[in-house]
Amino acid sequence: MIDVEDLISLVHNYNPRTNAALIREAYDYGLKMHEGQTRQSGEPYFMHPVAVAAILTEQRLDDASIITALLHDTIEDTKSTYGEISARFGEEIAELVDGVTKLTNLQLTTSESKQSENFRKLFMAMSKDLRVILVKLADRLHNMRTIKSLRPEKQARKARETMDIYAPLAGRMGMQWMREELEDLAFKVLNPEARASIIRRFITLQKESGDVIHKITADIRAELDREGIEADVFGRAKKPYSIWRKMKEKELAFSRLSDIYGFRVITRTEADSYRVLGVIHQRWRAVPGRFKDYISQPKSNGYRSIHTTVSGRDGKRVEVQIRTRQMHEVAEAGVAAHWSYRDGVRAQNPFAVDPARWITTLTERFEGGDHDEFLENVKLEMYVDQVFCFTPKGDVVQLPKGATPIDFAYAIHTRIGNSCVGAKVDGIRVPLWTRLKNGQSVEVITAAGQRPQATWIDIVVTGRAKAAIRKSLRDEDRERFVKLGAELARVAFEHHGRKCTDKALRTAAKTLGISDETELLARIGSAELVAREVIEALYPELVSAQIEEVDARRPVAGLAADQSFRRAACCQPVPGERIVGITYRGQGVVIHAIDCPALAEFEDQPGRWVDLHWLSGRHAPVHTVSLNVTIANDAGVLGRICTLIGEQKANISDLHFVDRKPDFYRLIVEVDLRDTEHLHAVLTALEAESAVAHVERHRDINRKP
CATH class of the missing domain: 3.10.20.30 (Beta-grasp domain)
Known part of the structure; x- marks a missing residue:
């Protein structure tokens, strides 16, 4: 564990004006609070907050961030309180520690809905003070560096969370070095065989071709010296996970990957950066389509650099990044550069963007x-x-x-x-x-x-x-649903002998806990609410509190116990319509709607007529009705028609086209419904659709009963 004086020395290196006494007090306080606590590895727990603080010194962060790192687990894991930290170290540090504590308690890999809510909380905390997430990222980095002491299942969960959330977040904030290390540490847990395979291939490659990095670095330095350009040149092999991702994305074997080496040239001035680009392109052949100028067009997180890929020594492709020292600091530290100190004052890096801008815009x-x-x-x-x-x-x-x-x-x-x-x-x-x-x-x-x-x-x-x-689709749907809901509500009110007034709708909305009558109508139109529920809320005496389900096998009254029945195919009667039965020898009773034209042929046979009526209650949606629909011949219209019917909780049992024209199609849709109210809801929904030219109930008098 790093000694307090060593930690203060790390801070003093970039911030001579550091408040050493306050850091020392925070160190002693954290050590006392965590006394007796150990990590899964058996080491003293306080070594973790100290390690997190040390990671933040690498980014040259202010005293408040360093002290927050030392105390970030005290509220959660010890007897310490917000009030005590505020009294000892000030309100700013107490707020930061509290923010980190809340982030630690967020479960970002829980169920989708909970994760969504917690993600919003994460970004709201970041928008208040970005140093909260800088401490949290350093916390996660140290935990990933020491993850081997955890149980395998917990290692996997933490690694997946790191890969899915914390590594991309670090990248989006410009902290590329942290993103790469977090990804590689998570990769080591999630797919150790793949990582080991890539490392073995690197070793084999080095044996075959020697120290490529040293050779190419020397080549670039020699070219720059020849042109009199002062610059630092660094080379490295890319991280195993970065290589693995490219292999997956491009579906290439390791042997076919080109730019597995990366080189950086750090110049004194922006003009020198473009001079370096010219030198490299004169010496080596540029790979088409692999040039990006992020100096003239910076990334939104402040990143500036020139990227080019060239065919280097022995034809190997290498990526070269060229930027100034100040640009490099932003590229390495990302938004942390906004908080970094040099010689006791906040560093004024002209390329460091306001870190809160993206987060605030998003929230x-x-x-x-x-x-x-x-x-x-x-x-x-x-x-x-x-x-x-x-x-x-x-x-x-x-x-x-x-x-x-x-x-x-x-x-x-x-x-x-x-x-x-x-x-x-x-x-x-x-x-x-x-x-x-x-x-x-x-x-x-x-x-x-x-x-x-x-x-x-x-x-x-x-x-x-x-x-x-x-938003536009919701607004458009809402207008349609409100109109549809108004019509359905009107029919429901009239069915019970009442008027559908604005006052009645406002009262119903209040009773049902809905904001206003417009929202009430929108919910009725979208089938989230049934018009009958509105009637029940206003006039409970008109509707049975407990509506009984009607047995679909025997939905009508007036039949003898042993009489079979079926609905007439010509008129397809549904519950809510007046009906009559016609007896057929050996076939039982056929049920017709009272206004069915087919009944005319039985007027002189009164002995075959049976007085029937539908049972009261909730009928099952099993009564098939044919609809004659004419729709525009446009892409996606038929899908929308089916969706509209489905939104009304109706099932399409059959569908066939009867007429096809260049601009319109006519089709018969067989829909399974509960009753007349259900039928009216479907018809009204289709009529409201602009792509539907005409819709009506289809009755075929020529169909046999």
């Missing part, structure tokens, strides 16, 4: 929204690589890899995205699902009255576009 965009939607978009934001495209005016639009013209449109403005009908890329009309590439010019074509399509959700990749599309 504001989904404020009060759906937790699952927030989780989905956070993960999208964390895993992105980027492409840079141009508007027709030459403005740069930064998008994640895989973005489409729709993403581009929404990046400009939500209004542009919502009204997008097409796009031109480099002057050529392209489908909206086209994946954009670096440097392309994109022109968005819009049209008044255009609305986002549901299929766009699967096309776009940015959180902003997905959120805007979902």
Whole structure:
């Protein structure tokens, strides 16, 4: 365990003005609070907070962060309290320790819904003070370095959580070194055989070709010296997990991988960076499509560097990153560079971005929204690589890899995205699902009255576009559901001899715990609420509190005990309609609707008529009714029709086309329903759909009863 004086010395190296007394007091306090506690390895527990503090000194963080690291487990694991830490070390440190404690208690690999909620809490804590997540990441890094002492199942759970959440988060915040180490430590737990295999192949490669890194580094230095450029050159083999991921993504064997070595050239000035690029491209052949200039187009986390891949010594491809010293500090520390100290003062690195900007934007965009939607978009934001495209005016639009013209449109403005009908890329009309590439010019074509399509959700990749599309679809669906709900409510009220007034709906909404009458109608229209429940809430005396289920095998009254029955195919009567039975010798009773034209042929045979009525109660949805539907001949219309019927909790038992025209199709849809109210709900839902030209109940008088 690092001694307190050694820890203070580490801080003093970059911050001569450090409050050594306060760090010493925090060290002694943490040691006392954790006295007698041990880790799974048997070592004193306090060695862990000290190790976390030491990791933060590598990032040159302020005293408050170092002290928070020393105390980060005291509130959770000891008798210490928020009030005591505040009194001893100040409100700022107490808030930071409390924030880290809350993050530690979040279960980010629980059930999807709980994970979504906890992810939002994680980002809210980060938006208050980013140092909370810097301490938490250092905490996770040390835990992963010492994970072998845990039970195998717990190792696997921690490693998966690290791979899925903490490593991408570190990468999104620009802390690439931490991302790579976290990934590799997790990879070692999750797939030790694959990692060991890659390491063995590296050893074999070194035996065959010698120290490639040393040779190529020397080659680059020699070229730079020849041109009189002062710069530092470093080389390294890429991490096993990075290589494994490339093998999986590109479906290549290890022997076919090219750029498994990476080199960095750290220059004095930005101008020197471009001079170095020229020298390298003159000396070695550049690999097409592998050049990225993040100096002129920085990443959103502040990362700046020139990337190029060249065919180096013996034809081996190597990646070279070129940047200045200040750019390198941001590349290594990421957002931590915003908090780092040098010579006792906060380092003024011009390339360090405000770390709260991305988090604040993200949390504001989904404020009060759906937790699952927030989780989905956070993960999208964390895993992105980027492409840079141009508007027709030459403005740069930064998008994640895989973005489409729709993403581009929404990046400009939500209004542009919502009204997008097409796009031109480099002057050529392209489908909206086209994946954009670096440097392309994109022109968005819009049209008044255009609305986002549901299929766009699967096309776009940015959180902003997905959120805007979902909102538009919800608003559009809501208007349709409100209209449908109003009609269903009107019918239900009239069925019980009541008027469907605004006051009645407001009262029902209040009784059912719904915000207002509009929301009530929307829920009725979307089948989340049945109109009968509204009647029950207002007039319980009109509806039996406990509606009995009607036996589907015997849903009518008036038959003899031994009489069989069936519904007439010509009129397909359903519960709620007046009915009559006609007896057939040897076939039992056929049930007709009272207004069925087929009954005319039995007018002079009164002895065959049977007085019947449907039993009261809730009928099963087993009564098939034919619907005659005319729909527009457009993509996706039939799917929407089926979805609308399904939303009304009705089953489609058969479907066939009877007429096909260039612009419209006519089809007969067989739907299984409960009663007339259920039928009316389905008909109203279909009538409200703009792609449905006509819908009616289909009765075939020529069909045999």
